[in-house]
Amino acid sequence: MNDLDHLVQAAADEFSAAATPADLENAKARYLGKAGRLTELLKGMAALSPDEKKTRGAEINAAKQLVESALNARRHALAEAELELQLRAEALDVTLPGRHRGIGGLHPVSRTMERIEAIFGSMGFDVADGPEIETDWMSFTALNNPENHPARSMQDTFYVDMKDAEGRWLNLRPHTSPMQVRYARAHAARYAGRDPMPEIRVIAPGRTYRVDSDATHSPMFHQCEGLWIGENVSFKDLKAVFTDFCRTFFETDDLQLRFRPSYFPFTEPSAEIDIAFASGPLKGRWLEVAGSGQVHPDVVRNFGLDPERYIGFAFGMGPDRLTMLRYGVADLRLFFDGDLRFLSQFK
Ligand code: PHE
Numbered sequence: 001m002n003d004l005d006h007l008v009q010a011a012a013d014e015f016s017a018a019a020t021p022a023d024l025e026n027a028k029a030r031y032l033g034k035a036g037r038l039t040e041l042l043k044g045m046a047a048l049s050p051d052e053k054k055t056r057g058a059e060i061n062a063a064k065q066l067v068e069s070a071l072n073a074r075r076h077a078l079a080e081a082e083l084e085l086q087l088r089a090e091a092l093d094v095t096l097p098g099r100h101r102g103i104g105g106l107h108p109v110s111r112t113m114e115r116i117e118a119i120f121g122s123m124g125f126d127v128a129d130g131p132e133i134e135t136d137w138m139s140f141t142a143l144n145n146p147e148n149h150p151a152r153s154m155q156d157t158f159y160v161d162m163k164d165a166e167g168r169w170l171n172l173r174p175h176t177s178p179m180q181v182r183y184a185r186a187h188a189a190r191y192a193g194r195d196p197m198p199e200i201r202v203i204a205p206g207r208t209y210r211v212d213s214d215a216t217h218s219p220m221f222h223q224c225e226g227l228w229i230g231e232n233v234s235f236k237d238l239k240a241v242f243t244d245f246c247r248t249f250f251e252t253d254d255l256q257l258r259f260r261p262s263y264f265p266f267t268e269p270s271a272e273i274d275i276a277f278a279s280g281p282l283k284g285r286w287l288e289v290a291g292s293g294q295v296h297p298d299v300v301r302n303f304g305l306d307p308e309r310y311i312g313f314a315f316g317m318g319p320d321r322l323t324m325l326r327y328g329v330a331d332l333r334l335f336f337d338g339d340l341r342f343l344s345q346f347k
Contacts, residue, residue, distance in 0.1 A: 004063040007037055011067045015074040021082075024074055031067050038064050105347030109222060109335055112323040113205050116224050119248045123241060125226070126202045130179045132209070133160060135168040138178035142302040143266040156211035158219075172209035176225035177266060179204035180295070180314055184229065184303035197305070199230035200312070205319065215331045222319040227295070229305070229312035235269075235294055238313040242290070246275055250326065254278035258286060267293020267314060281328060289325075290317035 011031045018024035031038050041060050045053050106114070117127050136147075145152055155174035162170050183202050191197045205224040213219055228237065243257050255278065259271040270293035274286040292315035297307035320332055327346065329335070334342050 004059055007031075007041075008063050008066045008070070011037075012070040015070050018074065018078075021075070021078055024071070024078060028071055032064070032071075038067060102344075103347070105344065107335070107343065108323050108327060108329075108346040109319055111346065112319045112326065113222070113224070115249060116203065116205060116245075116317075116319060116322075119245055120203045120226070123244070124201055125228075126183075128179055128183045128202050128204045129206060130176075130182050130204060132173055132207055133170055134173040134178050135164055135166075135170060137168050138181055139171055139173055139175075142181045142299070143177055144296050144298045144302075145265040149265070158209050158211060174210050175208055175316055176204050176206055176223040177314070177316055179206075179225050180227045180266075180299070181302060183227065184305070188304040196231055197310070199228065199233070201228050202226070213333075215333065216321070216324075218320070218332050218336055220336065221332075224317050224319055226315045226317070227312065228314075229295065229300070229303070229310050231309060231311070233312035235313060238292060238294075238315065242273060242292070242315065246289075249322065250277070252277070259292070262291065262293075264291055264293055266296050266299045268296045269293055273315065273317075275325075282325065287321070287325060289321055290315045292316070 011027070014027040014030070015024060018027050028036075030036055033039065038060065042057075045056055045060070048056060121127065139157070140152055141147065157174045158172040160170040160172065164170060179202075183204065184200055187200050188197065203224055203226045205222065207220055208223045209220055210217070211219060226241075228241070239257070239259065246255055246257060247253050256276045258274040258276070260274055262270045262272045264270045270291070272288050273290040273292055274288050276286050277283055292313060295312055295314050300307035300310055303310075320335060323329065323335065324332060
């Protein structure tokens with residue numbers, strides 16, 4: 001063996017001995033680095049004659065190639081070993097039993113909303129969605145509830161300290177009734193040329209807000225507005241539709257409805273709708289589930305329609321209340337606490 005063979009052998013031995021990529025890079029530096037042994041040999045050639053340079057240079061380069069291939073082989077082997085280790089560490093025992101994952105379910109109020117939509121949908125009602133941040137005009141003025149009128153305080157409204165682009169004050173809608181106006185105006189505009197205009201038949205479910213909190217009131221609650229306007233829609237249709245709805249919703253005909261005279265600025269006459277079950281734990285107790293009435297002529301005018309020609313009814317019901325009644329829950333706040341022990345019972 002000549003000196004170069006020794007050097008190649010020594011390099012190969014050191015590379016094999018390197019246990020980590022960092023060790024290997026250090027070993028590499030000792031041979032191929034700036035002050036490495038092969039590099040020094042190449043520098044030493046400066047003193048040789050041209051002929052000697054030629055043969056010696058070729059020998060050194062051949063040795064250098066051998067060192068480099070030994071280095072690459074070891075690099076590859078170390079990488080393989082590392083991958084092997086990692087694979088072993090991450091090995092899965094596919095025969096182990098799986099971990100249980102809870103399956104989500106619909107919130108009981110969402111279930112009620114879906115039922116309401118399905119039932120009114122089957123009666124030909126459209127379902128509309130609208131903004132929860134409303135203008136003063138939509139929430140009150142358009143609904144015949146002028147500024148400074150005491151009826152505005154029927155609803156303890158959350159006002160937003162901000163105006164819209166047209167300078168109207170904003171509020172968190174205290175009821176879904178503004179959707180009567182939004183939907184009817186859009187409908188009237190869309191069918192402007194049609195005579196007679198196709199009837200408006202819509203429900204608008206959604207979140208509503210009032211400064212109110214006890215066992216049967218939550219600052220955020222739900223309402224579902226209903227509106228039916230045409231040339232021949234009367235209070236008797238309201239009674240029929242709402243009675244049908246309640247019987248289908250509660251899956252019983254053993255149920256009575258009572259239309260109790262009331263006041264809302266946007267309906268005339270107005271009525272609260274109470275229901276009473278003929279059997280079950282709530283037997284015989286009258287429970288208020290909705291406000292309703294024949295839409296006031298001024299409101300029909302704000303819809304963009306002629307109140308001499310178009311008439312109808314509106315109602316606003318409380319899906320949270322309906323959920324309490326359907327499942328026998330006594331405290332509304334339970335629905336919004338987010339306690340899975342309570343909520344998972346409705347899955
Ligand atoms: N918006 C009324 C309320 O929140 C309910 C209602 C709706 C009454 C439609 C009549 C007609 O109390």
